[in-house]
Amino acid sequence: MSLLTATDIYGGYGGADILKGAGLRVETDEIVVIVGPNGAGKSTMMKAIFGLLRVRTGQVLYQGDDITNAKPEQMVRRGIAYVPQEKNVFPSLTVEENLEMGAFLMSRDIKPRLEKVYAVFPKLRDRRRQQAGLMSGGERQMVAMGRALMIDPKLLMLDEPTAGLSPLLIDETFERIKEIQALGIGVLMVEQNAKQALAIAHRGYVLATGTNRHEDTGPNLLANREVAEMFLGG
Amino acid sequence: MDLLIDLVQLSIYGIVLGSILTLGAIGVSMIFGILRFAHFAHGDLMTIGAYVGLSFLVFTGLPIWWALPAGMIGAALTALLVDQAVYKHIRRTQPVILLISSFGMALVLRSLVQLIWGPNVYSYSGGIQRPWWFGEIAIVPNHVWILLAAVLIVAALHLFLTRTRMGKAMRAMSDNMDLALITGIPAERVIMLTWILGGALAAGAGVLLGMDSRLTPTMGWNILLPVFAAAILGGIGRPYGAIAGGMIIGMAMEISTLFLEPSYKPAVAFVIMVAVLIVRPQGIFKGTL
Amino acid sequence: DGLRIGALVPTTGDLQVYGETSLNGIRLAVDEINAAGGVLGENIRLRSGDTQTSPQAGVDAAQRLATIEGVHAFVGALASGVTIPVAQSVSRQEGLAQISGASTSPVITDLDDDDFLFRTVPSDAFQGVALAQIARDEGFESLAVLYINNDYGLGLAEAFSEAFEAQGGTIANSASYEPGQSSYRGELRRVGRGGTEGLVLIGYPENGQTIVRQALEGGFFERFVFTDGLRSPEMISAIGAEFMDGTIGSAPRALDDNPGAQHFRDAYREQHGEVPPQPFMDSAYDAVYLIALAAQRAGTTDRVAIRDNLRAVAGPPGERVYPGEWRRALELLEAGEEINYEGASGSVDFDENGDVPGTFAHWRVENGEIVDVRVFAPEE
Amino acid sequence: MIKIEHVSKAFGGIQAVDDVSFEVAEGSITGLIGPNGAGKSTLFNIVAGLIRPDSGRISLEGRDITGRRPHQLFHQGLVRTFQIPHEFSRMTVRENLMVVPAGQAGENLFKAWFRWGQVREQDSKVLERVDEVLDFLEISHVADELAGNLSGGQKKLLDLGRTMMTDARAVLLDEPGAGVNRTLLGKISEAIQRLNTERGYTFCLIEHDMDLISKLCDPVHVMANGALIASGPMSEIRQNEQVREAYLGGGASGRMGEQR
Amino acid sequence: MEFAGIAAYLVSFFTFVGIYAILALGLNMQWGFTGQFNIGIAGFFAVGAYTSAILTVPESPWHVGGFGHTFLIGVAGAVIASALLGLIIGWITARLRTDYLAIATIGIAETLRLVIANETWLTNGVRGMSRIERPYADFFQALGLTSAMGSLIVVTAFLVAVYFLVERARQSPWGRVLRAIRENEPAAEAAGKNIGRFRLEAFVVGSAIMGLGGALYAHYFGFLSPEAFLPLYGTFLVWVMLIAGGSGNNKGALLGAVVIWIIWSGSEFVMSATLPDSWSSQSGPLRVLLIGVLLQVILITRPQGLLPEKAPKTVPTGRSRESD
Ligand SMILES: Nc1ncnc2c1ncn2[C@@H]1O[C@H](COP(=O)(O)OP(=O)(O)OP(=O)(O)O)[C@@H](O)[C@H]1O
Ligand SMILES: Nc1ncnc2c1ncn2[C@@H]1O[C@H](COP(=O)(O)OP(=O)(O)OP(=O)(O)O)[C@@H](O)[C@H]1O
Ligand SMILES: CC(C)C[C@H](N)C(=O)O
Ligand SMILES: [Mg+2]
Ligand SMILES: [Mg+2]
Secondary structure (H helix, E strand, C coil), X not given: CCCEEEEEEEEECCCCEEEEEEEEEECCCCEEEEECXXXXXXXXXXXXXXXCCCEEXXXXXXXXXXXXXXXXXXXXXXXXXXXXXXXXXXXXXXXXXXXXXXXXXXXXXXXXXXXXXXHHCHHHHXXXXXXXXXXXXXXXXXXXXXXXXXXXXXXXEEXXXXXXXXXXXXXXXXXXXXXXXXXXXXXXXXXXXXXXXXXXXXXXXEEECCEEEEEEEHHHHHHCHHHHHHXXXX | CHHXXXXXXXXHHHHHHHHHHHHHHHHHHHHHHHHCCCCCCHHHHHHHHHHHHHHHHHHHCCCHHHHHHHHHHHHHHXXXXXXXHHHHXXXXXXXXXXXXXXXXXXXXXXXXXXXXXXXXXXXXXXXXXXXXXXXXXXXXXXXXXXXXXXXHHHHHHHHHHHHCHHHHHHHHHHHCHHHHHHHCCCHHHHHHHHHHHHHHHHHHHHHHHHHHCCEXXXXXXXXXXXXXXXXXXXXXCCHHHHHHHHHHHHHHHHHHXXXXXXXXXXXXXXXXXXXXXHHXXXXXXXXXX | CCCEEEEEECCCCCCHHHHHHHHXXXXXXXXXXXXXXXXXXXXXXXXXXXXXXXXXXHHHHHHHHHHCCCCCEEEECCCHHHHHHHHHHHHHHHCCEEEECCCCCHHHHHCCCCXXXXXXXXXXXXXXXXXXXXXXXXXXXXXXXXXXXXXXXXXXXXXXXXXXXXXXXXXXXXXXXXXXXXXXXXXXXXXXXCCCCEEEEECCHHHHHHHHHHHHHCCCCCCXXXXXXXXXXXXXXXXXXXXXXXXXXXXXXXXXXXXXXXXXXXXXXXXXXXXXXXXXXXXXXXXXXXHHHHHHHHCCCCHHHHHHHHXXXXXXXXXXXXXXXXXXXXXXXXXXXXXXXXXXXXXXXXCCCXXXXXCEXXXXXXXXXXXXXXXXXXXX | CEEEEEEEEEECCEEEEEEXXXXXXXXXXXXXXXXXXXXXXXXXXXXXXXXXXXEEEEEECCEECCCCCHHHHHHCCEEECCCCCCCCCCCEHHHHHHCCCCCCHHHCHHHHHHCHHHHHHHHHHHHHHHHHHHHHCCCHHHCCCEHHHCCHXXXXXXXXXXXXXXXXXXXXXXXXXXXXXXXXXXXXXXXXXXXXHHHCCEEEEECCXXXXXXXHCECEEEEECCEEEEEECHHHHHHCHHHHHHHHCCCHHHHCCCCC | CCHHHXXXXXXXXXXXXXXXXXXXXXXXXXXXXXXXXXXXXXXHHHHHHHXXXXXXXXXXXXXXXXXXXXXXXXXXXXXXXXXXXXXXXXHHCCCCCHHHHHXXXXXXXXXXXXXXXXXXXXXXXXXXXXXXXXXXXXXXHHCCXXXXXHHHHHHHHHHHHHHHHHHHHHHCHHHHHHHHHHHCHHHHHHCXXXXXXXXXXXXXXXXXXXXXXXXXXXXXXXXXXXXXXXXXXXXXXXXXXXXXXXXXXXXXXXXXXXXXXXHHHHHHHHHHHHCXXXXXXXXXXXXXXXXXXXXXXXXXXXXXXXXXXXXCCCCCCCCCCCCC
């Protein structure tokens, strides 16, 4: 049984469908990457899976359960964490409060979780009292990831987690993502730093105009000339 | 000397008025903080609270203080109902839509009060209280109780906001509703709680106002602008600032009668407010919860 | 096509309370007349419009009544702030008579209304004089005045102060208040300075209760002088008879020997139950009678003809006709006689401005009851 | 062209920019890199007039512009993009660009009222230019879409498009590449180069994509903890130990754009 | 209910709606285009009304005036006075955030109302000003029209002119900049726009239009008192009209004025026709209840207003666009 399968998804923002039959699959302890041009529908796909957007037709299965169009709260309870592409921190809350909010649904003591996140992103510990809205673009990205990790997710969905990060941090982030995956967490991410992302991915999807263009293992996609030229910047 | 006595006496009156304004302003401020709109039906929630308290007293014959919890429950339920029936459906549109809607809601609530209780003037208890005299300063017993009740209500709210995660969740919601949803914060529950608290606070203000003056269908609407002024002065969205805002507005209004034709009294609140806004556009108090 | 009367009363807004009772008075008159044969052989049809105590809504309602409903005359409005714009932009323009039973503003006296605006209550200018006389009769030397900041409050306060001082009294302090406040202590402290014998409070019950209560609780005043706006049993029960006893005041009121007032009270009780304390319902009732009589005398429902006949039926010369005597009035007019209507609220003889002189009650609270000490016409 | 002299700025306890001085030479494409939170955007905001520095001086072509408002700087030929896209959400993409050109007669209300012909004529010229830019950025298909509905990357492109609508002399780009598809980014970097060589625009850009930086920028300045720690051509910068440690790291991302 | 009656009512109805539509257009300039949250409309409305009244009424022993100017001078004075007021208020509140501006403006409007009520020498205070003449009544009479029809014609003429100016402003680059400012100030500033200037211009023009509405109101009603400028009728009604009609859209402002006034005034009609007599004392509150509920229905079902904002058409370029 796959951790997550989305099949034949159609849906959009009220007007015409943005997603036109896209689908994907994530296994437990697998890193899956979605790449594609701007406006292809990658973020839309993430939102559709997470229940933020009505899926018109198609099905999303999580650990065998149908979670199509379930409420976000349900998703979090089941162990799916999602970091959106934009506006992914609470600007007027401090860093630590942002993290606390991540674990809102967890009633148990959150101290150890906080420590875990601080271990992954030490910079956040130094800045715990700073308002997230006043942090630099890259720092916010860390807060957002940290917040998602607070629920000990089984599936982590990241929309462009490395956008705006320094090269050092990009590499580090991908390392972290590998570590996270090694803990048995499935990772589904959208990336424009596609080469590095595909390099660590087990599988990748190329999405264009709302449909799957290519689907293969990471290395194979990287090796594919057409994919490289059209979507990865040569 | 006379002036000093005048000032002290008027300040005492100002504090009483300020307590009432404060309770209203905290609610306005909280609702603004979470839902990002100025709630124009807040005054009429006060009215509802006051009248529910009145009916409760009439039906049960309990002593006057029971109006407070009864009114608070009544107004909290009303607020909740209004939110579920109306605001909920337009929450995702612009704040101004909510504002206009709340204005319409103010009309609805007021006319309901009139339909249920009629247009007449009521009071909680007949008769008057003789003041205690401290030298030349007079203090009416009720005023002590009003101040005490206001302090207790504010303290209870403070405990609630700081001892529970809900307080932070409320702020998170006010920052970014979508992200709050994604994070798993039960947004609807937080909003409902906000209305319950806001409604209860409004009722607190309404009942105390009723005790200090009388009950009319427009009592809340009439006090709404000073309440807003207090909320603004404290920095809207900052419940604790509202306390200071309420007190300042209350005192300024009473003391102004020393120098100004009293029919300008309501303007005092506005002039202070506008002046503060111009000098300090973020309200007088910086800092958050 | 029978006579249509448009009633302009607020059923919402600040003066709603007065609106309801006024409308009751109007209904009573219409029912009485219809039961006794109607006007020109047909029943009067009553149309009402809610002025919402606002000029905008009042004018719109009046306009609708005048045009779509085609009424032949108005009764109303209540607040002077509504009555005047209605007169200026509807009654005068559409050419129909308007009789207010409640608007007491002195401005109305010499308003440019092309003689279409009348009223069956005396101007506040008269009541102020009456009140001064009452206060002097009660032996007050020095008084403070606190009045609501609208034309009613201002008009009365000015007339009263002038007359009171002319009669040798002193006005120690005088201030106006804005309605709708929750505390009036600052105001009270201001007018309470310098030891006066009592407070002349001019306003409506809504704020009046608060003010009196706060005045007593703060130890500002012990004795009060009221006007018609605060003549209300509610006021006494809310504050307590022990504190209100001895309070005096004025109110427009028909002379006691007027049988019309008695008839009105009885008839009102029969139709609507207990007679409420609010003033202005008897004057509204009279307005209907006057319009009906004028139409009957004119022999037509033509708007201007009704207006032209109002003075003739309202004042001397002529046979006196009282409320409830519609049949008799019909007969007299049939016989070509002049009549002079003597109303429930007084003699209602219109002068050249459409005003009535009016008589006033000097009332006092005794053992928690409002008692009329005497009814008199104020001396100039 | 732009001269930054001893600029400092602190927010509360954080020294976001610490005595930074450097110059952006006329006609250059100057790179600004450094770890997250190094103070790059803050420095941009200071230069662009959105934040006042605590101390220091900025000059543009020799004139002191410290503390000038952004719109004043715009008219002196200095434009900028934002790291987090600032689109006009409830306006169409096309309108977003039409807003930008300076000196439109129709921005004067009286001309808009009484010289409509002139206004329309100018508008259609503006529109032509808009369509060129849209085509170039490959977002013509969303020209009539509300900007708020664009995808994250599309918004960045739109932001860039706004700078292309001006007759700027100096352009500050804050991470034009973040979230932009690499194939398109390649084209964008060509465009920057073209604007630079053909139209003489001076660029100063912040970017974390080393590919882009190495391809376009010379010189490159490196900030860390608010201070300038290195300057020079990218090939030199790469050798700088401090930069490697604080910023580039040893991984694939840091090595991108190295001569193969 | 004959035809002539209905026609006569419609004359007054549309005069009324016309005046409110002008106010709504002024508000649209401030809120719809620019996002300036002015809930002190009553203040500008009142200043316009009183200015025109003071300029045109004959001499009176109670207050200043007796200038006896003509209608057009009154209107011009009203526009200038309210524009000046807008300039001052716009200038001192320039730095205020949306919601703060809102509360500041309502505070200023209420203060102005109190000034009008208390400064008797200027406005005759609570007693109000009367003897304000309808525009060109004699002239229209000569044409065989009533003064009400004359007023309607004058109001309509002004409405058309205002609509034209406001709509053109909206379509122009000026309006585009305003909308850009509304959406994102820093970006507009980075695009070289002097935000302060544009905002102030819009605020002043909007205020001037409201002042014009006030002048027309004064001349139609013939009587002014502070009661007419309470927030309910002076401000909120205008907001409700604009929001229900569709803010940002000038046609929406017009439609909103019509629809809301129909609801406001027509609801009474419905009430009196359907309610039994014994309910009559409840009819007032019931009517207000109905209005409130209808407003909620509009807002819930059409949150963008009856006519949502649409981007103005851009000029065709002539260049044929290949489809992609
Ligand atoms: N308004 C502010 N108040 C307080 N601190 C701020 C403010 N703006 C920025 N900072 C802090 O200043 C530092 C520099 O921020 P800046 O945005 O300039 O970084 P940056 O170099 O652009 O980083 P990135 O590459 O991640 O965008 C950060 O630590 C940030 O948290
Ligand atoms: N809220 C929205 N309402 C309407 N249309 C939208 C909305 N958000 C996105 N779209 C449209 O949906 C399409 C796909 O957007 P999406 O955000 O999924 O792209 P993406 O693949 O994530 O691109 P990027 O890499 O630039 O983030 C785009 O054309 C965009 O204009
Ligand atoms: C109903 C009354 C209180 C009206 C008041 N006499 C007035 O003229 O405004
Ligand atoms: Mg995306
Ligand atoms: Mg940055």
